[in-house]
Amino acid sequence: MSTKFDPEKAQNLDDIEKQFAVKTVMHMQTHWGLLESRRGSELTLTKIDDEIYEHFKSTFPELDVSQKIDEDAMKSKEGKEKWRNFVNQYEDKVKDFNFGTMLRSSPKDEYGQDTTIFAVRMQFYAIEIARNKLGLNDWIYEEAQKSKAS
Numbered sequence: 001m002s003t004k005f006d007p008e009k010a011q012n013l014d015d016i017e018k019q020f021a022v023k024t025v026m027h028m029q030t031h032w033g034l035l036e037s038r039r040g041s042e043l044t045l046t047k048i049d050d051e052i053y054e055h056f057k058s059t060f061p062e063l064d065v066s067q068k069i070d071e072d073a074m075k076s077k078e079g080k081e082k083w084r085n086f087v088n089q090y091e092d093k094v095k096d097f098n099f100g101t102m103l104r105s106s107p108k109d110e111y112g113q114d115t116t117i118f119a120v121r122m123q124f125y126a127i128e129i130a131r132n133k134l135g136l137n138d139w140i141y142e143e144a145q146k147s148k149a150s
Helices: 014-037 049-059 077-088 121-133 138-149
Strands: 100-104 116-120
Touching (some): 100 121
16 A cells, blocks of 8 residues: 655655756756757747746746846745746646756857856746747757858
């Protein structure tokens, strides 16, 4: 008979942490590779990008995705609650909607130790879809094409 999982009593197992790290790095590499091979403004990350984008804009009108994300505001008590309500609406719509991942804190930066923050998948989708729709990620494709040409 199984007992209910209590995250407060869960052990940190090295193997699980390593598997998470590998999956996270693969996600970052895949995302960057997509942005290098196609303009973000032409890219679709999910089947419901438009729905996510409209919901994000209406829920977070104050969040300017062209600027560096204020991680403290995002992870404040109020920020967590607002994001939790947003994210949970995608439980039955987006696979791994609440799986942890890394998010670039600014659309002007590549993935790096000082340029990423921990987020859940729906935060990543909401912000990166908005960046794509606004053309803020197109520079990555353009830089990749310049590198190929030289």
